[in-house]
Each structure stands twice: as C-alpha cells, then as structure tokens.
Amino acid sequence: MPIHFYNTLSKEKEVFTPLKEEVRMYSCGPTVYERAHIGNMRSYLLSDLVRRTLEYNGYNVKQVINITDVGHLTGDNEGDADTGEDRQEKAAKLSGESAQDIAEKYTSLFKEDIKKLNLKTEGTQFPKATDYIAEQIAMVETLMEIGHAYKIDDGIYFDTSVFKNYGQLGGIDTQELEEGARVEKNEQKKNPSDFALWKFSQEKRQQEWESPWGVGFPGWHIECSAMSRALLGRQVDIHTGGIDHIPIHHNNEIAQSESINKKKFVNYWMHNAFINIEGRRMGKSLGNLLTLDQIIDRGFSPLSYRYWLMTAHYKTPVNFTWDALEGSHTALKKLHRYFVDELSLKSGEIDSSYKEKFNGYINDDLDTPKAIALLWSLVKDDSITPENKRATLLNFDTVLGLGLSESDKSLDKLLHGTAAKLEVPEEIQELIVEREEARESKDFEKADSLRDLIEKAGYKIEDSEEGPELSK
Secondary structure, three states: OOOEEEEOOOOEEEEOOOOOOEEEEEEOOOEOOOOOOHHHHHHHHHHHHHHHHHHHOOOEEEEEEOEEOOOOEOOOOHHHOOOOOEHHHHHHHHHOOOHHHHHHHHHHHHHHHHHHOOOOOOOOEOOEHHHHHHHHHHHHHHHHHOOOEEEEOOEEEEOHHHOOOOOOOOOOOHHHHHHOOOOOOOOOOOOOOOEEEEEEOOOOOOOOEOOOOOOEEEOHHHHHHHHHHHHHOOOEEEEEEEHHHHHHHHHHHHHHHHHHHOOOOEEEEEEEOOEEEOOEEOOOOOOOOOOHHHHHHOOOOHHHHHHHHHOOOOOOOEEEOHHHHHHHHHHHHHHHHHHHHOOOOOOOOOOHHHHHHHHHHHOEOOOHHHHHHHHHHHHHOOOOOHHHHHHHHHHHHHHHOOOHHHHHHHHHHHHHHHHHHOOOOHHHHHHHHHHHHHHHOOOHHHHHHHHHHHHHOOOEEEEEOOEEEEEO
16 A cells, blocks of 8 residues: 655655655754653654654655754744854853753653654664764865855855755745845855855854854754764655754755755655644743643643544644643543553454545555554454454554553553562552552642551552552
8 A cells, every 4th residue: 555645745646655665754853952751742742643654554764853052042933943053152151051961861851752752762863963073074175165155254165046945845035035024134155045155253162163154053064964964875765854944944955955965855745734832832931831841740641642633634733722632631641541441451353445445545645544443343343253353453552552551551551560470459550540540630639648558558659651550
C-alpha cells in the first residue's frame, strides 16, 4: 500500500518514493536557551509519526534532530534571525551560567520531554551546531567561491538574487521585506531577503571561532544545511518542522544547500500547524507558554497530550484547553483500563481487515483522527476475540505510541511483581488498585485515605512514572 505525504513544496499529496533503500529524515530541533513548550512538541510528534509510519511499512529510517546551541539571534519572528543578540549568549548573561552549561541543561530537558511523549529515539542522532563549525565554515567558503555570498561590515551574506526560484516553499511577503517591516534594514545588503551565513563578533563572546573572514559565529540557517549534509548526505528524503520555518529558515536552507550540492535538497517537506492556548496564540510575551511538566503537575499524563494532538490532523491548527486535555486523559485512561482488564494477557492474531483500514489511514498523510476512531471501533467490536483484539491494538500502537504495551507491565508490577514478592495479602492488593482508581479519577482525598490504610497495614507505597512501588 503506497504512502502519501502532503509536500509543502508542491502543495499536493504525493506518493512517497525514497531516494535509497534507507529513508533519510531531518527535523529542525530546539534552540536550547530555554525550556521547550508544548507547542514545540507538536513538531517532534510529527517527525515521530512519520518515522513510525515508515517503519510500519517496512522502511528503515535514518533520523537527525539538530540541537541549535549557537547562532539563533533574538527577535519576535524568523525574519529577525540576522539581528539582535545570540539567544545562548543572552541567556548566559541573564543567568550567570555559561552558554555551554545552559545548552547542556536544556538539551537534557528536551530529551527527557520527548521521552515522556514516547517518541522513538533509538538510533536518532542529535548533532549540536557547535560541533559542526568546521563544516559550516567550509560551506560558506564554497558559497563565496561560486559567487553566491558576499562580505559586508557585520558578516558574510547569501545573495538571494543569484539563486533561481528563491522562496520556492512560499510564505515570503516580499512587500514586507522591501519595507523592512520584518527584517531590520541593513543598507549594505544587496537584497532585502539576503541572509547571514557568518556573523562577525562585535564584542567578546563566549562562543566565537576563527574563520577566513575574522572571528565570529555561524548564522542560524547554515547550521542545518551543514549538519544534514554531514550526517545524511547531499539529498534528504523528508524534512520536517513547524509552519513558522517555511518563509525564512527552510527557504534559506534550500537556497544555500542547492547552490552547493547542485541538486534538489529535499524531496518531501512536511510542516505542522500551530497550537493556540485557550483561544490565544502561544507566546512568551503573553506569558501563556506551557511545558510538559506543568501538564504533569496538573495530574495529566504526557501521553494524554500525545493522544489529544493526534485527535487532530497535524496540518490543522488546534486550540488547547484544559477541558480538552481532560477529555483525552479520560479516553486514554479508559483505553488502558480496557486493555488490562478486558483483554487476555495472551495475544492472538492481528485482524487483517482492521490492519488494512489502519494502514490506509496512516498512509494517507498521517490521518491520525481516523486511526484513533478506528481504534475505538475495534474496542467495541464484539466479533473480534479478545486475543486478536489485543494483538491488533498492539499493532496499531506501534504507530500511535500510546504505551499500551506498558499497561501490562504496570499492572504486573503492581499486583504480581513487588507485591507478590512481599507476599502482600489480597485485601491490601485490592486497596492498592482502589487507590490507583481514585488517583486516576482525581479523588485525591480518597487516595490519601487509602494510602493511610495501606501504611497502617505495614506497607509503604510510593508513586513513580512507572506506577506505584510497594515496600514494607
């Protein structure tokens, strides 16, 4: 069954055909000067769903998610990418920490967050921009040699006028560029759309390097081109990111990469839409950025957020509300409870009819809303045996990533693992299960009273991400 992806470049759904046997995919990663928020996470879920769908269809995937730890300058939008302070340097000044320490801290938190969302990262490479400075300088040198770049007082810039079809992804407002509404005017630039490849240090920086043109640091756009070329080669099958990357960052990646490589840079560009919060755009200036930790602190599982995101198509703008997340949390809890309580621990055969439908939905540009609807149809279908239903749900979950295979482990650990080893009486095990149900329904007063009963019986219960842990 062929896979169809919507390609931002052609503005159409296209049949996916890989360049080689192994699919090469590049995803724009975080700028690690602060904590990633839940809006950022939609982009990484998109790349995860693409990878899982490809693997579901038998492909091997080589995936790169970059870490931007230098060169992304301050500004309210991507048009300001060549002006202002370096975000890492600014964060270092404000915190008193080194730019490197800040980058390491937020890189670690980012990896923890995507793990909580159950993103597949086995074999994924997370290159740091600062580890590929030599490659970036080499690309800038080549662009200078072929006449696609020039030097002015504050750095080396790409000349967009010499690249045919600049802006082919779309999204560029040429009138705004001409008026300087998006990009601070630089009278030395040949064209308003020209962008920085290498910036000269105007003062001593924590992160700066020698180059053929003077001490400085790379521009944001050249980093992705250099890292994707070094790790994936001159051509990439799929490149993912948020729609905010389309007008500037991704058009610039195409221009500089294709100028050097002399061939098409990316075959399939895929972009996810924005998330609003309570009807308003998500923004630092509005003070409404939410992190996964804040979702967890409200008593929700990160997988509930993953489930909620998948109830809408990745290209559809969505509005986050706590009530909406509550609904997804309830649905996911019901699914896990059904999987554990109603289905045998022994799996049967994957139902071919349901599998074919599921494959058709995910292969149709990742139609997760229909895939989730199909999942619930399967749950309600009494004509499918529990064993086969279990096997089919587990098959679906290799793409959806809702953690069904972990449900058994938690229950087994709760009732037959630690508790069994401690020879916990059956009535205490029943109290443990009752407490879990109270916690899931947010009846914390009841959960606390049940904890007291358990402790009075001589057992200590502690909650962890993997489930409750019991000790004497």
